[in-house]
Amino acid sequence: MSSRSESSHASSAADTPSWRRGLMLVISSPSGAGKTSLSRRLVADHPTLDLSISCTTRPPRPGEHDGREYHFVTPDQFEDLVQQGAFLEWAHVHDHRYGTLKAPVMEALARGDDVLFDIDWQGARQIAERADEAVVRVFVLPPSLKALKRRLEARAQDEDDVISRRLHRAKGEIEHFPEYDYVIVNDDFDRTYAQLAHIFHAEQLKLSRTPGVARFVHDLLGEETP
Numbered sequence: 001m002s003s004r005s006e007s008s009h010a011s012s013a014a015d016t017p018s019w020r021r022g023l024m025l026v027i028s029s030p031s032g033a034g035k036t037s038l039s040r041r042l043v044a045d046h047p048t049l050d051l052s053i054s055c056t057t058r059p060p061r062p063g064e065h066d067g068r069e070y071h072f073v074t075p076d077q078f079e080d081l082v083q084q085g086a087f088l089e090w091a092h093v094h095d096h097r098y099g100t101l102k103a104p105v106m107e108a109l110a111r112g113d114d115v116l117f118d119i120d121w122q123g124a125r126q127i128a129e130r131a132d133e134a135v136v137r138v139f140v141l142p143p144s145l146k147a148l149k150r151r152l153e154a155r156a157q158d159e160d161d162v163i164s165r166r167l168h169r170a171k172g173e174i175e176h177f178p179e180y181d182y183v184i185v186n187d188d189f190d191r192t193y194a195q196l197a198h199i200f201h202a203e204q205l206k207l208s209r210t211p212g213v214a215r216f217v218h219d220l221l222g223e224e225t226p
Contacts, residue, residue, distance in 0.1 A: 020210040022109040023203055024131060025049075026117045026124045027196075029140035030170035031094070032152040034186040038140065038196055039118045045197070050108045052117045055081065058096035071101075088130070091122035094166065098123070109134070114204070121176040128179075136203045138196060139180040143187035145170065 025042075029035040043051045055071040057078050066072050073081070078097050081087060090099030100117060108115050117127065121139075128135045142148040148170060152163045177183050182199050186192040207213060 020112065020204065020212060021134070022112055022114045023209060024105070024109075024115050024117060024127060024135045025200060025203070026119060026127060026135060026137045027140060028119060028121050028124050028137070028173075028176075028180070029186075030142065030148060030173045031166045032148050032155065033140050033142040033170075034151075034189065034192065035140045036118055037189065038186070038193055039116055041193055042196060042200065043116055046114075046200070048113045049200075050104075050113050050115050052100050052105055052115050052119075054098050054100050054119065055087075055090075056096055056098045058094075070098075089119070089123040089126035091120060091126070093120050093122070094169070100127075114200075121173055121179065125176075125179060133208070136182075136199070137180040138182045138184065138199060139177045140192070141174065141177070141183060141185045142170075143185055147187075 027035045027039050039051060043049050053067065053069075053071055055073050055078060057073060057075050058070075060066070060069070060072055064070070075097070078090075078099065081099065081101075082090060086101055086103070087099040088102040088105055090097060098119065100119065100123065105115050117123065119127075124137050128137065142151070145167060149163065149167055152166060184192055184195045184199075203209070
């Protein structure tokens, strides 16, 4: 067998769901710091990374579509889901409710896929409490509050009073950074994305998440020495 064939065989084995356990990658940041753009690029670059689509009671912004950015539901519908125990986590954020549906996440992990969560610190804390070993938490910081304000204004999605409230709440959100495994500063999108991708790749390869390695090594040591 050629070295290229051997490499292909090893890659094929490593790509099967039984080779490794899926992880839950949680990305949080103050509004406007870039977590959504970073999350969507990471998902686009990794076919087996599923983006968890949250439910929210807030109305869609221009250009948003139900089932793509969020599942948009009424407050009554959201409360029904809470009572049914349908959420992995949920929280009040900026006067609205957001929640992660449990079933799609469990289905993805069962396939051996990873799941990315674009959520705030409250949701991150709830997920970590329920599935600590499977969770990797990354907090994205803006380079400054002035830069954060410029980004919020550039989005042109919120009125001035809403932007002021978001900036005021940003400090309280940032105070929760010690609860995370990694903290990165989004002062340059490409560099920050590269850091996020490195974190994701390294966490995928942790021995605790790759039970298939033991079987692979067992078979490897069982081969006759050439």
